Amino acid sequence: MKFIVFIIHVLADYILGGGVLNLLRKGKLLFGQIFIAILLGFFIETMISFVVIWSGGTLKTAFYILLGLMLFVNIKRLKQFWKHPQVVFPTKQSFSFITGMKWHSWLLVLLIGQKIAMIVWQLYRMPTFLSDAIKHWSTQGRALHAQVNFSMAPNTWEFLGRKLQVVLEYPLQLPIWRAMSALIGGEWNEFVSRSDSLLFFIIICGIVGSTFWMLTKKRWITLGAVYIIACLPLQVWHGGAGYADIAVEAYVVAAVACFIGKEWLLCGLFMAGAVWSKNDGLALYLPGILAAGFLYHVFSKEVKWITKIRKMSQFVIGFSFVLPWLIFQGLHSNSVFSKVITPIKNLFSYQQYDPTNFEVVLTQVGENFETSPPSYQLFWEHVFCGSTFGIFWLVVFAGLILLSKKLLFDKMGRSLLLFYIITCIIIYYIFTYTPAYEFLLTQTTIHRTLLQFSAAALLVLGYGLSLQVNQDEKVLMNSNKKRGNKLSKGK
Amino acid sequence: MKRYLLLLGCLFSVSLFSQSNNTLLFQNSEVDNKVLNLNIASNYNDTYFIIALVKDNTVIGQTENYAKAGSHSYDLRVLKGPNSRVDYIATTLPKDAILKKELVIPDFLEEVDILFAKKVFSPRTINFTASKRFLGYNFTLFTVVGVCLICILLYFLFKKSFLKTVLISVLIGTFLIDTTTIMGQWNIYQQTENKYPYLDPVVHTQKFLEQVRPIIQQGSWTFRGKIRDEYQKLFMKYSLAEINFIPLGITKIPKGTYIITEEQPKENQSVIIAKEGQLFFLLQQQ
Numbered sequence: 105m106k107f108i109v110f111i112i113h114v115l116a117d118y119i120l121g122g123g124v125l126n127l128l129r130k131g132k133l134l135f136g137q138i139f140i141a142i143l144l145g146f147f148i149e150t151m152i153s154f155v156v157i158w159s160g161g162t163l164k165t166a167f168y169i170l171l172g173l174m175l176f177v178n179i180k181r182l183k184q185f186w187k188h189p190q191v192v193f194p195t196k197q198s199f200s201f202i203t204g205m206k207w208h209s210w211l212l213v214l215l216i217g218q219k220i221a222m223i224v225w226q227l228y229r230m231p232t233f234l235s236d237a238i239k240h241w242s243t244q245g246r247a248l249h250a251q252v253n254f255s256m257a258p259n260t261w262e263f264l265g266r267k268l269q270v271v272l273e274y275p276l277q278l279p280i281w282r283a284m285s286a287l288i289g290g291e292w293n294e295f296v297s298r299s300d301s302l303l304f305f306i307i308i309c310g311i312v313g314s315t316f317w318m319l320t321k322k323r324w325i326t327l328g329a330v331y332i333i334a335c336l337p338l339q340v341w342h343g344g345a346g347y348a349d350i351a352v353e354a355y356v357v358a359a360v361a362c363f364i365g366k367e368w369l370l371c372g373l374f375m376a377g378a379v380w381s382k383n384d385g386l387a388l389y390l391p392g393i394l395a396a397g398f399l400y401h402v403f404s405k406e407v408k409w410i411t412k413i414r415k416m417s418q419f420v421i422g423f424s425f426v427l428p429w430l431i432f433q434g435l436h437s438n439s440v441f442s443k444v445i446t447p448i449k450n451l452f453s454y455q456q457y458d459p460t461n462f463e464v465v466l467t468q469v470g471e472n473f474e475t476s477p478p479s480y481q482l483f484w485e486h487v488f489c490g491s492t493f494g495i496f497w498l499v500v501f502a503g504l505i506l507l508s509k510k511l512l513f514d515k516m517g518r519s520l521l522l523f524y525i526i527t528c529i530i531i532y533y534i535f536t537y538t539p540a541y542e543f544l545l546t547q548t549t550i551h552r553t554l555l556q557f558s559a560a561a562l563l564v565l566g567y568g569l570s571l572q573v574n575q576d577e578k579v580l581m582n583s584n585k586k587r588g589n590k591l592s593k594g595k
Numbered sequence: 596m597k598r599y600l601l602l603l604g605c606l607f608s609v610s611l612f613s614q615s616n617n618t619l620l621f622q623n624s625e626v627d628n629k630v631l632n633l634n635i636a637s638n639y640n641d642t643y644f645i646i647a648l649v650k651d652n653t654v655i656g657q658t659e660n661y662a663k664a665g666s667h668s669y670d671l672r673v674l675k676g677p678n679s680r681v682d683y684i685a686t687t688l689p690k691d692a693i694l695k696k697e698l699v700i701p702d703f704l705e706e707v708d709i710l711f712a713k714k715v716f717s718p719r720t721i722n723f724t725a726s727k728r729f730l731g732y733n734f735t736l737f738t739v740v741g742v743c744l745i746c747i748l749l750y751f752l753f754k755k756s757f758l759k760t761v762l763i764s765v766l767i768g769t770f771l772i773d774t775t776t777i778m779g780q781w782n783i784y785q786q787t788e789n790k791y792p793y794l795d796p797v798v799h800t801q802k803f804l805e806q807v808r809p810i811i812q813q814g815s816w817t818f819r820g821k822i823r824d825e826y827q828k829l830f831m832k833y834s835l836a837e838i839n840f841i842p843l844g845i846t847k848i849p850k851g852t853y854i855i856t857e858e859q860p861k862e863n864q865s866v867i868i869a870k871e872g873q874l875f876f877l878l879q880q881q
Contacts, residue, residue, distance in 0.1 A: 215773070222780050229787055233797050234721050235826070238833035250837030267842040268832050292837065328766050335773040337724040340780065345721050489733050491724040494772035498739060499765050548722040572758055 109289035110299040121145025123177030136314020139307045143358050147377040150277045155428050158256055163287055212327040219334045223302050226344035227295045237346035240270045245282030246292050258436045273437040277380045278348055298346035304354040305343035308559050309334055315361045315563055319570035333562055338555050349552040351381035356389050357559035368415050372422020379426045388530050396523035479536040482544050492551045500561050507568030520564045620684045620696055627679035631669045634695035640664040649683040661713040668705040672731050706730050714779035742768035799874050800827045804834050806868055807877050811853040817841035820858035854878040
């Protein structure tokens with residue numbers, strides 16, 4: 105029964121997101137687009153619910169509005185459904201990937217399956233008991249579902265579950281989805297309430313796989329990439345923990361996949377989704393995507409300015425769907441901007457530093473601290489040599505250095521590289537110059553932040569790889585042609 | 596990090612010989628390149644314990660471990676160079692837990708045993724994976740070297756293209772690391788299934804909540820006084836989030852409110868649940 109509730113909710117998101125996708129670009133949904141559709145449905149569902157709740161409605165009202173919207177965006181498809189069922193569901197052709205798989209590909213599938221089995225087991229057998237889930241995400245969702253200890257009135261003890269001491273500046277996406285799941289199932293359930301994490305895990309694998317397939321057309325590389333991202337040690341635990349980091353990861357990787365696919369509206373929508381998942385989306389990933397988009401559009405010579413502006417506007421329109429939350433956050437809780445900008449302001453004013461206070465570790469790179477190691481040393485020890493990511497980041501960095509020439513000479517490649525570099529710089533900045541340094545020192549948030557970025561980083565590497573693969577194939581084709589010519593001349 | 600370790604070390608060195616359940620393993624020993632082979636009694640399986648190296652009454656190195664029943668190896672190679680001779684090697688395991696002990700230079704099988712050291716699921720599992728060592732080296736760097744060697748082998752012996760060799764080598768390297776992860780997951784699976792439905796660190800709270808929930812279902816509840824472990828408090832807040840909570844800032848507790856506390860009842864408070872040895876009381880405001 106628990107699993108059915110989860111399936112119904114995911115299916116509803118798929119139909120909602122698929123309907124909107126169909127309105128945006130008419131055509132059949134390919135295999136990879138299923139994941140994009142579900143994620144889009146997830147975003148639309150939670151954002152509309154938030155607006156309804158903010159306007160004084162209840163979760164039930166939001167549920168009926170969403171039901172209506174689901175029907176509305178699918179009217180055309182419903183009409184066609186009886187004649188051509190493939191309009192709604194992916195066609196046989198969409199699964200052509202599976203046919204012709206070799207033994208080593210099946211081995212990789214088996215290993216990926218082991219991760220999913222582990223997550224499902226975790227959801228079934230472990231309670232919600234990991235700190236951030238019980239401190240905030242699930243507690244807020246549970247209070248929202250019960251309509252006790254929760255209100256949207258800013259001057260009350262119940263505001264956003266304040267009296268349960270949740271974090272007020274965190275976005276409401278996950279609590280709303282969990283509360284909606286409980287509404288569909290009729291009760292709060294441990295499995296269903298954290299099943300969104302499993303969904304995000306599958307979406308990440310799906311998007312990574314479909315993008316690699318699109319770029320390389322090689323099964324073993326595609327499955328290899330999915331395996332690499334699925335087997336990062338934290339990924340499995342986050343797939344069943346009920347944290348928001350895996351949600352950010354899913355939205356950021358979807359945004360990058362849409363960037364590669366030049367779907368600017370969707371790219372903007374998914375960046376909005378990342379911001380709507382956790383504040384990290386706004387502080388860590390948005391600047392990189394903006395800079396990459398700017399580089400891609402502004403410096404492209406062949407395109408007219410009006411086309412460039414239209415494409416950039418599409419991104420802005422997509423991103424603007426998170427505005428209701430940003431306005432709400434600006435009005436009623438601490439904005440994330442102040443937290444990021446305060447250290448920059450401090451750089452320009454003289455301060456007496458207390459080396460034991462992590463709030464002012466700003467100078468740790470410039471000045472010597474006897475007790476706290478510099479952050480670059482910690483990054484090397486904990487991230488590159490640590491077991492949490494294995495060899496993942498070493499391979500990504502080395503791979504991008506090796507492929508940098510290819511990437512720099514490609515318009516999309518250099519934009520993606522810029523996104524990657526800017527995001528790395530911001531992560532380094534945050535964990536060096538803000539109180540987050542403490543979380544690098546104690547190895548907590550740093551690994552979760554890097555988990556958020558891991559799938560997107562793999563896609564950037566994948567794009568570079570695809571340039572190399574295509575070049576190798578061209579060389580091979582040319583040499584075959586030459587050989588063929590020589591043979592025919594010889595005859 | 597050094598500061599924390601120093602603090603931990605100081606605290607540990609004070610407590611090491613003052614607690615009766617700490618056990619001295621070896622005196623005046625050379626630990627360079629050596630590992631500790633312990634045969635641990637089966638009733639101590641999964642127990643968390645520390646092995647500490649003490650010199651001049653100071654803890655100069657320590658390793659955190661989870662006990663594996665039977666004869667297994669535990670790495671000591673945290674020290675290098677002139678500090679490798681220590682005054683004492685001690686552990687937090689009690690004397691009766693250790694059936695046999697020896698200090699040896701490890702062979703290959705012992706190295707593999709250390710690589711697959713026991714993992715236990717805890718709140719920190721969600722944040723990071725403890726570092727792994729193989730043949731005395733960092734396992735990640737060890738794997739990178741392995742990947743490079745496989746690369747060379749594939750490129751020169753099997754004449755594969757450069758890109759293919761790199762990708763295959765990385766996949767093999769990832770698989771090697773993943774094998775240790777899968778073993779860790781298997782350990783956690785077994786431990787959880789053995790303990791199900793109660794899990795560390797919230798076992799007592801889970802049991803307490805089973806009793807409390809039916810009683811306060813229709814009422815209001817709050818915390819008052821001491822709750823020493825913040826984690827248990829968080830777990831209770833989540834578990835009872837759909838029941839009206841009286842905020843901590845309100846000084847006058849409404850009549851009939853259920854109170855969860857670790858302290859003895861005050862005036863106008865009646866005891867609803869209190870058991871010997873249990874951490875929490877459930878009181879009701881009169």
